[in-house]
Amino acid sequence: MGNVGGIEAQSSEITLTYKAVLSNTGSYDPATGIFTAPVKGMYYFSFSGHNQSQKSMGLRLMKNEVQIITVFNHPSTKHFDTGTNGMNIPLNVGDQVYMRLRVNTWIYDNLNYHSTFIGHLLFPF
Template sequence: MKTLVCILLLLETFVFVVQKVDGQSPDIYAELKELTSTVTALETRLRATEKAADELKKKNDDREIAFSAGLMESGTGDVGPSDTNITLIYKKVFTNTGNAYNPITGVFTAPVKGAYVFEFSVYHFGQLIPAGGYLMKNGQHVAMAYAKQDQGALNSSKGVVLILEVGDRIYVNLWSNSRIFDNQNHHNTFSGYMLFPLK
């Protein structure tokens, strides 16, 4: 803004000198008044532009929603089996842009209405005990990843696109009577991100 004012003052001085050389005597006060009016109008436009830029940045910040987490932060171990479904808490947070995923509860809460992608996986060693997990939305079953075999590693994953309202809750339940195993390789993960916002 200071540069703009300096340029305008230099131009005004140039006009004054040219007119003086031509024998004209300009009304310097009228010229300065017009210059002040121009600078004031430019300052007003600049403030409006800065405000619009701030609002656009806030909207773009709202769109930056992505998370990815592994089941165990450290160590090695099993989760399950249990007689009831267990909400899995993915403690090893790789990414949590927008802070919509809570690593204490294992729940993602939609901060913005939009279309979201979610993916999760279940992994275990086959011992006639299945590995199974449900993707849940507000307490309702959406999709299941499931695997069972007698021996060897078993793995299943699932991905869905969901339309969420503000406050919708997404999480993964371990299926009752199933088991999953995790270690430093993070075999069991839960991830999601917003594709685009909706009105």
């Protein structure tokens, strides 16, 4: 993310694009928000999402259009909430991993990078 402000998915899910890329070996495309595995192996992915208390936030870590793990924050009052999750995932060459924002939910970010998406190779097979 890295943008100041929020993104809301209203009638359909949105693939999140993280514009502030702090490190990239070329496997992540910031234009599409998709990480493509360059080699077969075990990868670790984690994500965080920040939201304003008046709105829900629902994030899904996807692999080739299949949900792997998720996090959901329900609306609360007078504060911000952050949800995180992470997992080791075996990938083949060309597998795609990305984040989706659920319908009728919201995610917020600013220059402090509260909402992140991280992935890296642990070891090749």
